[in-house]
Every structure is written in C-alpha cells, then in structure tokens.
Amino acid sequence: MTPTMPADHRELISDLSGIVNDHPSTDPEVTLTVLARDAAEALDRVGTPEGLRERTGYTVLLHATCWYVAARVFSKSLSASYTKALDGFRATLDPASCSCPDGSHPTDLDSEYTVEAGVGLLTEAGRAAFAEDYDIDDEELAAYDCDGFLADLADRATASIREAYGRNFGGIDVSHLDAQFLRDGGGIDVVAVQEAIRRTWEDNTGPVALWSARRWLSGQVRDEERLGVFLSMWMGIAQSYGGLPPSYARDLTAAMDTIDLDVTCDHPRHPWHTADATVESRYRAVLHLYAPDDHPNTPVPADLASRDLWECPFQYAELARSAKTDLEGWRVMRGGDEEDWEA
Template sequence: MNDPDPHDVELAADLRSIVSDYPYCDPAATLDDCAERLAGDPHGDERGGLVIILNATCWYASSGRIGSGKVLQRMTEALVAARSGLPDLDDAAACEHPHPDFGNALEHAVTVGAYLLSPGGRAAYEQDEDERFMDDTPLKVWLCPAFLGQLADEAIGQLRSGYEDLFGERETGHLDARYVRPEDGRVDFPALTRAIVQRWRSDQESAEAGLWAARRWIAGEGAADDRLGLYLAMCACVFAWHEGMPTTFFRELEAAVRTVDLTPLDAPCAHDGETHPWAAAHHAGGVDGTITALNATYAADEFDAPGGPFTLGQWTCPKQAAELAQQAISDFADWRHMRGDDGDDEDWG
C-alpha cells in the first residue's frame, strides 16, 4: 500500500501552516500531540518522522508564540526519550552518507516527517509518483539514527533555552543599583523609563525594568511618592510591548495590574472635563510625550511635560489609574489570544 495515513496527510498540512507562521490549526495542541506520540513509543517506527517534525517546529515553540510552557517541556521530554536510543555524535561522524540539510525548507521537512510516520507514507515518499517531494534523498538517510540523534540534540538545546527565556524565573534585585539613586533612595525615573521604552537597545532590559517596577510597586518598597511613577512605568512597559512580552515577565505584570481598582471607571473625577495627564501628554507628544511628562513629575528641572504642566492630583486620579489598568488588561487578553493561552497559570510553566 503506497498511500499515507489520511490523518498524517492532514497533520502535514497543519505543520506546514505552523512553520510558515500562518497556522490554521491550534499550534500548541498539534505540537503537544506530536510530542505525546513520540513519548508513547520513543524507539518505535514513528520515531524518525516525529524527531524530524519536532526539530523543524522547535523554533516556533520556543519563540513565544505558544502560551504554554508545558508544551515545550513535553516536546523536550519526548525528544530526550527518543535520544536515549540513538548514537552519540562520535558515532554520527562515522556515517558513510551525508545527512539531509533542510535548512529553512521547513515545510518540506515537516511534510517528509509526517509521511514517514506510516508504512504507506514511507512508500509514497520513496516512489513519489505525484512528484510531491522532488527529493532524491534515500529514505534510509532520513531515518539514519545518527542524523536523528543530531536533530534531537539540536531541538532539545533550543527548547530548553527557549523555555528558560520564556518561562524561567527572573531575578531583579540587582537592578536596585541601576534604578535607585544612592544619595536619597528614590527611583531614578529617567533611567527606568529610558530602559523601558528604548526596546531597540535591549528587549531584555526593557522587560526586566518593567518587572522591577511591578515588583517594587506591589511590595510597597521605597518612598511613598515613588509609587505613582512605578505604576505609570509598569503601564508604559506593557504598552511598549505591542506584540506581547515573554510569559515570565507578562504573568507578574498582569497580576500587579489586576490589583488596581476599576470601579472609578464608572464615576466622575474631581477634575471632570479635563483630559487626564497620560492622555493629554500622549496627544501632545505620543509615547515620548507620556514618558517625558512622567519624568517631569519627578525631575521638573530637567523635563517639561507635553500638554502640561500637570498637578500631582491630576496624576494620582483614581480614574486615570483605572483607565490605564483597563487598557493594560485588554492588551494582556490580546497577548493570550495570540498565543492560544486560556489563562490557566498552571499550564504556563
């Protein structure tokens, strides 16, 4: 029989959509199913195809596009189980044939991988009667144990690194030396906000600065007058990450924002009729305007607030705080939706 399993043909189409970054399936569920198949029989006939599939898709899983850390862990565990029955690298070097190098041809790789999952699919690949593959690489080379061992090692390394980047714990205590002025113990807001908004310099520094602000705000550390700035800096960090930040940062920022009271949204404020400082500064100068206005609150001799000046009472308006929290919560919901994250923290990492 030279026909692949119809389910594997469908799987190939789903995998092609994932690696082309236009998934029309649920990527987390699809990759989790592949990991489960491999873990269920790590040395069986499906091993070769599944190792190829998990290698070709590991970049997607570790990119932050999937909200669940459990998927990365299960992919890693399945590959480790499969790797235990494959040769070491020293043995791989002794192969008499060159190994396939699919490079960026990931759609081809996942299609081959899916077809290798069944006897009919393997026969269809070898005969290639409909010229689907246009690949003269012998089947035994795709299934070479040394080649599969190399693929498993590559994927395990990338998945572990990706998991740590996305879901690992983050230390921020060392940032006190960067963002707290030694002479008076107050927050250096120009330094903090610069790190948050200048993502082109360092995404990592931006996310860490936002997380530091959130932790300090929740803990009530430092001068009471700094709490406003910490909250605004935290919100600025959320808004700076349009596409969503790594989950290890996102989950703590969301938890902090969700402590804000939203009931003032339905009530008038003392300065009703006036535009709140955040919105006024943004209207006058965009993102840079809001950050400059925030900095002017703490360093008026260095900064002029676009759209201002603003009083401390305007900045501390509970309705403005609730409006910013509402916008941030909406952003969090969008990030979750993009990643297929149902909000179950138990499945994050």
C-alpha cells in the same frame, strides 16, 4: 505512477507550515499537542520498519516546531509532552553508530522545508513523494535516518524546550537593573527607567516592566516616584504586543491588583489620555513630569498637567483596568492552563 502523500499528511504539512511561518491557520496549541501525542505513540513502534520511519519523521518535526513551543505557546503540559517524546526517541538512538561521510547530514533545515521533510519521512509513500519533489537520491534520503543526525536534532530541540521552560515559567532575575535605576540614596531614577523602556529594539521592555512591578510590590517606592513606576509598568504591558510569558505576567498582574478600581472622580479628562498612544509620546510625557528642565516638551496640554490630575486615583484605575485586560489577553493568545499563569 507519481507517488502521492496521504491526504491527512498533506493537511498536516499545511497546518505545521503555517505555524512555523508564524501565521497559523489552526490553533497552534492544539495542533502541536496532537503532534507530540502522535510522536509519543510512535515510540511503541520503534522496533518495526514503520516505527523507524516514524522516529525519523517525528524527530524532524519536533525539531522544526520546537521554537514555536518555546517562544509562542506558554503551556507547561505542551513543553512536557515535547520533552517526553524527544527524550523517548533520543534513548533509542546511538550517535556513535553514524558512519556517514563528513558533511553528508542534511543542513538546509529552514522550518517550512523541514516540515515537508518530516511529514514525508513518516511513510514510504511520503518519502517517495518528498524525494521526487526535491530530487533527493537514496543516499541523501538515508542520511535523515542516521542515528547521529537524529540524535543531534533531538538534543538541540530538547535543550531549546528546557531553556525556554525556565524562561517562561521560572523566576526571572532582573536585579542587575538596580545598578541602572537606583540612585545612591536608594531612590528610583524614573528618567533612567524610561530611557530603558523606550529602547524597545533591545528587547528590554519585559525586564524593565518586571523590575518596576517588583519594586512596586516591595513597597520600596517613594510617594513622588509612585506615578513614574506605575506608568513604567503600564507601558511595559501595553508595549509588549506579543505578550510576555507567565514568569513576567505573574508579578505584573499582582502589581495591578493592588490598584483600587472602585473609585470615581469629576475630572472630564486625565493627562495620560491626551498623549498619543505611541512609545515616544508616552516617554516624553513621563520625562517632562520627572525632569521638566531637561525635557520641556510634553504632549500633555498645560491645563491637564497638574500633579493632582496625574495622581488622580481614577486615572490609576482606568490604566490598571486596561493593563489587566492586556494581561488576560496574553493568556488567551498564548495558551496554557490557567494554573500555568499563576504563582
């Protein structure tokens, strides 16, 4: 008879495969919270054959999904749940007991395959189905249960979660950007800031926006720099399409909270809204403001290019509102409790 996996485990494979492929069909935070909870409950059964199978399966699954917890879900409680379960399993493993031949531990652990392996390894029926599907012999299957193999997975997953915890919730040091963005007299080189934030391929949008926010909050912004620093913050938020973690969002939110939203004006249009909503167009608009001789081309029409229009408090308010909407969207999109996003 062809071995079959329990129906709920087939559903789990589907749910986790969507998550590790970055196309979840369920709420990832809920699904991964349940996974971590079930893994923690299995710790009580490690002394039984069932519990040993579960230790293998859950360690593999926590390893397969830890990158998503680290990079996509900004939840302190979920990170803590993963760390607790991984530490619990790790405490029961003795890597020195490994007697496997060199090179016999599983290595082809792409995320979707590892999800199938992990779920399959949870039960006898699942193991049989997994072995048949992938033509795995008994020796290869036994390597998944090796203490040395599992300890290595647990160690790597735990290190990834702990490193990400600091990056997502701790203090981010962007002081090294002072050397790039501050002139000798202490003024801000807005053109240099814009050159940096434009290089999105360097994954520097968040750090540049955070540097701008902290400079803004420090009060060390001259009147003529204020607009450039504000637009750099705004661009950093608008161009972080996947959302930045709380370690960035806290200061960005605080900076936007300094803008007075209760203002009006009689202007029919403002300069920023005439620039196309692209990185290049916004970049050209700001560079023309701060270095018009070097950057004569601007997407802003001449009749809207006056500094008074640029500095209109209503434009600041409009942009601050849109930025705050984006910031709130990050919290909804990336999960976590409200206090996870607060200072």
